[in-house]
Amino acid sequence: MKQPAPDIAPLLEVDNVTIRYETATQEVIAAEDVSFSVYPSDRFVLLGPSGCGKSTLLKSIGGYIAPSEGEIRLGGKRIREPGPDRVFVFQEFDQLLPWMTVSENLCFALSNGKRCSSQKEAREIAERYLQKVNLWKFRNAYPHTLSGGMKQRAAIARGLAMQPSILLMDEPFAALDALTRQQMQDELLALWEETKFTVIFVTHSIDEGIVLGSRILILTPHPGRVRAELNAHELDRSQAVAPLFANTRDRIYSMLFDTKLNAGAAS
Ligand SMILES: Nc1ncnc2c1ncn2[C@@H]1O[C@H](COP(=O)(O)OP(=O)(O)OP(=O)(O)O)[C@@H](O)[C@H]1O
Ligand SMILES: [Mg+2]
Numbered sequence: 001m002k003q004p005a006p007d008i009a010p011l012l013e014v015d016n017v018t019i020r021y022e023t024a025t026q027e028v029i030a031a032e033d034v035s036f037s038v039y040p041s042d043r044f045v046l047l048g049p050s051g052c053g054k055s056t057l058l059k060s061i062g063g064y065i066a067p068s069e070g071e072i073r074l075g076g077k078r079i080r081e082p083g084p085d086r087v088f089v090f091q092e093f094d095q096l097l098p099w100m101t102v103s104e105n106l107c108f109a110l111s112n113g114k115r116c117s118s119q120k121e122a123r124e125i126a127e128r129y130l131q132k133v134n135l136w137k138f139r140n141a142y143p144h145t146l147s148g149g150m151k152q153r154a155a156i157a158r159g160l161a162m163q164p165s166i167l168l169m170d171e172p173f174a175a176l177d178a179l180t181r182q183q184m185q186d187e188l189l190a191l192w193e194e195t196k197f198t199v200i201f202v203t204h205s206i207d208e209g210i211v212l213g214s215r216i217l218i219l220t221p222h223p224g225r226v227r228a229e230l231n232a233h234e235l236d237r238s239q240a241v242a243p244l245f246a247n248t249r250d251r252i253y254s255m256l257f258d259t260k261l262n263a264g265a266a267s
Contacts, residue, residue, distance in 0.1 A: 009076070010037035011198055012061065012166060017070035019056050029223040030056040033070070036217050036229065038166065041196040045209040045232075048219030049256060054202040057224070058168050061200065062086050074165060084113035087164040091171040093151045096143040096158075103130065103139035106158045113162050129161040130154075132191060149180040156188065160197060167199040173208070185211055186237070206252050210245065211237050218255050227255050 014036050021028040031053035038044045046054045059065045061072055063082040072079045074086070089095070096105045106126035107119065116122040130136045133153040143151055152172055159167050173181045185208060192199070203209050209216050210232050218227040232248065239245045 008039055011040050011042075011075060012038040012200075013073045014057070014061070015070050015073065017057070017060065017067040017072060019053065019060055019065060020068040021056075031060075031219075031224045034219075034224065034226055035070075036226065038198060038200060040198055042198055043192060043212055043214040044198075044200045045213030045216040046200060046202045046219065047204065047206065047209040047213075047216055047252065047256070048224055048227075049204060049221045051222040052219045053222070053224035054204075054219065055170055058088070058170050058200065058202055061166070062088060062168055084115065084162055085165040087113075087159040087162045087167055089152070089155045089159045089167065089169045089172045091174045093148045093175065094143070095155045096151060098143050101140050101142055102135060102146070102154050103127065105143070105154065106130065106161050109158050109162060115162055125161050126157075129157040132160070132194070133157045133187070147180075148176055149184060152176065152184060153187070156191070160191065160195070165198065167197055169199060169201045171202055171204070174203070174205075181208075182237075188212065189236070206249050206256075207240070209252070210235050210248055211240070216252070218252060221256075 014034055017031060017034045018029065019031045021030060034057060046057065048054055056065060060067055061079065063079050063086065096102070097108065100108060103123065103126050106129065107122040110116045110122040110125055111119070116125060127136060127139060130139050133156060135150060135153050135157060138146065138150065146154065156172070173184050176184060189212065201212055213232045216230045216232050218230070219225065220227045230248070230252070235245055235248060
């Protein structure tokens with residue numbers, strides 16, 4: 001994918017956003033003065049160490065937490081509440097309603113999110129998206145009978161079936177074994193090739209960020225501030241052993257942990 005031309009309007013703008021949590025005993029700054037723009041069809045990766053505010057930023061984009069300072073706009077309109085135009089996929093395997101079949105889970109989201117006017121339409125869309133993620137055979141299965149990877153596929157199918165303006169993925173593959181994780185990354189990219197949906201993908205895996213992302217925003221350790229933004233359009237798994245991939249990985253690592261800075265300070 002080419003870099004967005006400058007005259008394309010951003011889909012999402014995070015504008016000088018600071019988010020603080022007030023607890024009974026202290027104030028925690030989760031993210032500080034964060035700005036970035038996401039363009040249509042971006043695979044935008046938020047990468048940073050644990051506790052740097054990635055989930056908090058995503059929840060704020062979802063409309064669940066209001067920024068303490070700054071604002072977030074979707075299509076030019078300030079985000080003030082959750083809506084079906086922003087759909088989450090989380091790390092946890094229990095995102096599906098356990099008393100509903102896989103297909104019913106999708107239909108429920110489609111009807112509740114007002115994406116469909118009739119049950120028939122919801123079923124048709126659900127089945128189409130379950131086919132896309134190779135779960136059609138399991139459409140009548142209950143979630144507890146599925147593997148972790150299959151549950152994540154179902155959650156992704158549900159998210160995409162809603163046709164949100166932006167899909168918000170918070171470490172969706174972090175709890176999977178390494179082989180399934182790699183497979184799911186490739187499947188997500190194949191799905192993206194089909195419809196070019198816009199996604200923000202949170203991870204603390206550098207390699208996952210490089211393989212999946214078209215752009216990568218690197219956040220500092222807590223409190224999260226923008227450290228850098230990189231393009232990763234040119235890099236995919238086929239270049240995983242190429243020097244550019246290794247260089248990018250090293251650069252990101254040193255930016256995340258300021259290794260060169262620390263080495264200099266120590267000498
Ligand atoms: N509900 C809350 N109340 C108070 N503090 C919170 C709350 N949620 C998160 N925090 C704090 O905000 C900071 C950022 O948390 P957040 O969960 O956004 O980080 P993260 O980057 O998603 O971390 P991880 O990679 O471990 O998921 C942390 O210091 C955390 O303790
Ligand atoms: Mg998190």
